[in-house]
Amino acid sequence: MGFFSKIKNIFNKKEEQKEDNSVKLYDTGLEKTRNEFVSKLSFLGIKYTKIDDEYYEALEEVLINADIGINTVTKFMDSLKKRVKEENISSTKDLTEVIVDELFIIYVNNESLSDKIVVEKGKKTIILFVGVNGVGKTTSIAKLGYKYKNQGYKVMMIAGDTFRAGAYEQLKEWSEKVDTYFYGKDNADPSSVIYDGLEEALNNDSEVILIDTAGRLQNKDNLMQELSKMNKVIDKVIPDAIRETLLVIDATTGQNGILQAKAFKEITDVTGIVLTKLDGTAKGGIVLAIKEEVNIPVKFVGLGEKMTDLEPFDIENYIYGLFKDMM
Amino acid sequence: MFEYMGDRISNAIKNIRGMGRISEDNINDALREIRLALLEADVNYQVVKEFINNVKEKALGQSVEKNLKPDELFIKLCKDELINLLGSDYVALNTNGNPATLMLVGLQGSGKTTTCGKLANMLRKKHAKKPLLVACDIYRPAAIDQLKEIGKQLGIEVYEEGKEKPVDIVANALNYAKENHFDYVIVDTAGRLHIDDALMQELADITEVLKPQETILVIDAMMGQDAINVINGFNEKLKLTGAILTKMDGDTKGGVALTVRHLTNVPIKFVGNSEKMDGLTEFYPERIASRILDMGDILSIAEKVEGIVSEDEAKDQMQKMRKGDYNLEDFLVNMKQIKKMGPLSNILKMLPQARQMGLNNVDIDPKDMAHIEAIVLSMTPYERRHPECIKASRKQRIAKGCARSVEEVNRLLKQFEEMKKMMKLMANGNMKLPF
Numbered sequence: 001m002g003f004f005s006k007i008k009n010i011f012n013k014k015e016e017q018k019e020d021n022s023v024k025l026y027d028t029g030l031e032k033t034r035n036e037f038v039s040k041l042s043f044l045g046i047k048y049t050k051i052d053d054e055y056y057e058a059l060e061e062v063l064i065n066a067d068i069g070i071n072t073v074t075k076f077m078d079s080l081k082k083r084v085k086e087e088n089i090s091s092t093k094d095l096t097e098v099i100v101d102e103l104f105i106i107y108v109n110n111e112s113l114s115d116k117i118v119v120e121k122g123k124k125t126i127i128l129f130v131g132v133n134g135v136g137k138t139t140s141i142a143k144l145g146y147k148y149k150n151q152g153y154k155v156m157m158i159a160g161d162t163f164r165a166g167a168y169e170q171l172k173e174w175s176e177k178v179d180t181y182f183y184g185k186d187n188a189d190p191s192s193v194i195y196d197g198l199e200e201a202l203n204n205d206s207e208v209i210l211i212d213t214a215g216r217l218q219n220k221d222n223l224m225q226e227l228s229k230m231n232k233v234i235d236k237v238i239p240d241a242i243r244e245t246l247l248v249i250d251a252t253t254g255q256n257g258i259l260q261a262k263a264f265k266e267i268t269d270v271t272g273i274v275l276t277k278l279d280g281t282a283k284g285g286i287v288l289a290i291k292e293e294v295n296i297p298v299k300f301v302g303l304g305e306k307m308t309d310l311e312p313f314d315i316e317n318y319i320y321g322l323f324k325d326m327m
Numbered sequence: 328m329f330e331y332m333g334d335r336i337s338n339a340i341k342n343i344r345g346m347g348r349i350s351e352d353n354i355n356d357a358l359r360e361i362r363l364a365l366l367e368a369d370v371n372y373q374v375v376k377e378f379i380n381n382v383k384e385k386a387l388g389q390s391v392e393k394n395l396k397p398d399e400l401f402i403k404l405c406k407d408e409l410i411n412l413l414g415s416d417y418v419a420l421n422t423n424g425n426p427a428t429l430m431l432v433g434l435q436g437s438g439k440t441t442t443c444g445k446l447a448n449m450l451r452k453k454h455a456k457k458p459l460l461v462a463c464d465i466y467r468p469a470a471i472d473q474l475k476e477i478g479k480q481l482g483i484e485v486y487e488e489g490k491e492k493p494v495d496i497v498a499n500a501l502n503y504a505k506e507n508h509f510d511y512v513i514v515d516t517a518g519r520l521h522i523d524d525a526l527m528q529e530l531a532d533i534t535e536v537l538k539p540q541e542t543i544l545v546i547d548a549m550m551g552q553d554a555i556n557v558i559n560g561f562n563e564k565l566k567l568t569g570a571i572l573t574k575m576d577g578d579t580k581g582g583v584a585l586t587v588r589h590l591t592n593v594p595i596k597f598v599g600n601s602e603k604m605d606g607l608t609e610f611y612p613e614r615i616a617s618r619i620l621d622m623g624d625i626l627s628i629a630e631k632v633e634g635i636v637s638e639d640e641a642k643d644q645m646q647k648m649r650k651g652d653y654n655l656e657d658f659l660v661n662m663k664q665i666k667k668m669g670p671l672s673n674i675l676k677m678l679p680q681a682r683q684m685g686l687n688n689v690d691i692d693p694k695d696m697a698h699i700e701a702i703v704l705s706m707t708p709y710e711r712r713h714p715e716c717i718k719a720s721r722k723q724r725i726a727k728g729c730a731r732s733v734e735e736v737n738r739l740l741k742q743f744e745e746m747k748k749m750m751k752l753m754a755n756g757n758m759k760l761p762f
Contacts, residue, residue, distance in 0.1 A: 070367050
């Protein structure tokens with residue numbers, strides 16, 4: 001089994017890099033999920049010795065409780081059952097490793113593992129942040145701005161959320177803390193704010209431009225249309241910029257996260273997902289559900305409340321953080 | 328809200344229609360469908376299991392009542408079980424305090440600050456009392472500004488001391504409220520994780536000082552299976568008196584609603600269903616259950632109407648409809664009343680079988696309503712009372728007066744005539760209502 005040995009390799013490699021900052025972050029950020037989800041999974045291996053319907057049902061419960069979503073779980077169960085048959089697995093202990101492997105396959109799905117955002121000196125990368133209300137868009141911008149600033153880029157934040165009371169002040173306060181350029185105007189049309197902000201970005205040679213937008217529920221058509229207008233404005237002012245549209249999703253969201261991803265993908269070219277508050281939930285399973293059902297890569301994950309706790313998503317670290325106690 | 332879950336359940340039940348009696352075989356498929364629907368709606372796994380078992384047991388144990396068809400019986404069982412999960416009775420806010428104190432807590436981004444505003448607005452409107460908002464979120468940048476902004480919009484005073492210690496702020500706010508005769512004190516707290524011991528302790532300290540009548544958890548209706556841990560986490564530390572579900576106007580499947588009460592016994596008091604400051608609705612389990620099953624929520628519509636139209640007015644109009652002398656002036660009055668009830672699309676959604684008739688997705692442009700109103704307003708009072716006198720030249724004048732086309736005026740008049748006929752039939756009881 002190709003993947004299987006690959007997983008083992010990952011774990012060996014990560015054990016060696018244990019002191020690495022990023023690995024550590026995943027380790028602590030996923031602690032809750034690990035404790036709940038993985039301990040239940042291992043417990044299954046002890047409680048049931050035989051692989052039978054009762055075992056499958058208990059397994060299904062564990063997976064659904066982790067927010068992996070019924071569709072993904074059903075598919076997963078089918079392929080697991082098939083493998084059990086083909087490989088003649090009879091003890092639940094052996095099965096645990098196969099489960100980890102299958103979960104990994106869901107995410108990887110024949111694709112490359114890295115989806116980095118391109119940022120270059122002297123060029124412009126524009127990142128538009130979209131999402132429903134209260135997922136942490138503004139805070140994510142602050143954290144990402146901090147990250148790029150520390151890497152030596154000129155960063156600018158534009159307050160495109162002109163709707164929510166206090167949103168402008170919130171981003172402004174962050175930009176002062178992080179020490180980046182800022183543009184915003186209270187009570188204006190968001191597209192015009194972005195227009196003016198980008199003009200200013202052209203003048204001050206910003207290299208990373210982070211644009212905040214108002215939270216919008218995905219079923220509100222007019223608000224969703226507003227997004228395409230913003231995109232047009234960006235195309236017009238800086239046509240040659242490197243573009244990213246990041247959908248911010250709260251990791252505690254259940255299966256609605258999938259609907260969000262689908263709806264936003266339809267209206268605008270979502271290039272990646274920022275999954276926030278992953279440390280606060282015991283249910284990191286939404287990562288798998290989104291990947292399986294919508295196929296948008298997760299690009300960043302929020303693993304804590306500190307400024308440095310927004311990490312580029314790394315599936316190997318993620319799998320390690322989740323399953324290290326089991327392997 | 329709930330449409331998705333409801334549609335799947337209704338579909339599942341349809342298949343039972345026409346069967347002679349309920350047997351294990353013929354309900355198994357329906358139950359499987361319902362199970363999937365509930366799980367996809369993020370209802371807690373345990374709750375789903377219980378729900379399915381209960382419905383199944385009752386369905387099989389019951390000899391089909393004579394006057395109920397199997398599908399009707401089945402839908403009744405589902406409804407009873409839903410109400411059971413949602414907690415039977417509506418639990419009103421406890422506001423017996425002078426001032427009554429309320430504290431809103433929850434995770435980051437659940438909508439606490441906005442809900443504080445909505446709650447203050449509602450209390451002021453319903454009870455004509457004076458609320459004070461207290462800003463205690465000293466962590467999130469600009470959270471205090473946000474509350475102040477909301478207070479300004481609503482004309483409700485906000486107490487703040489910048490980023491001082493929340494416990495001190497609350498103590499001072501309480502004194503301030505007493506001195507200035509406020510009736511309610513609503514405290515906005517910072518978002519926090521239920522596992523963050525230091526911050527949870529802060530809430531416990533605030534509780535000591537505030538002694539709130541209501542400690543309300545604000546929770547995002549879109550939350551997944553972790554919801555139960557969050558609710559339990561807050562409940563253990565603070566003894567919650569209620570919950571408010573927010574963002575119900577999204578296409579959330581709202582499974583949390585079914586989980587909260589049943590597993591924690593914390594009653595849901597309100598749901599937030601729009602971004603506007605009046606977007607907070609009381610949570611009546613029975614009505615919600617009806618809506619999930621597309622059986623309509625006439626009671627809520629009636630309540631909305633009650634707040635706007637007096638009984639005499641209503642009787643008067645009924646009389647007119649019956650006689651067939653309902654005219655455009657009455658129509659204008661009605662339109663204004665409907666406007667006061669909030670967006671029409673929200674009201675249509677509450678009608679029985681709304682989803683089946685496709686009323687849940689009607690997009691009513693407020694401009695259309697405004698145009699109709701403009702046309703009617705462009706008529707003379709005589710014309711409004713005697714629409715039959717409106718002929719070509721009058722039509723042209725009306726169209727010019729409101730900057731709409733003659734075709735639109737024609738359409739309106741034609742629709743009005745038809746409406747009048749319908750009303751006469753309905754008011755005289757010659758037509759069966761669709762529900």
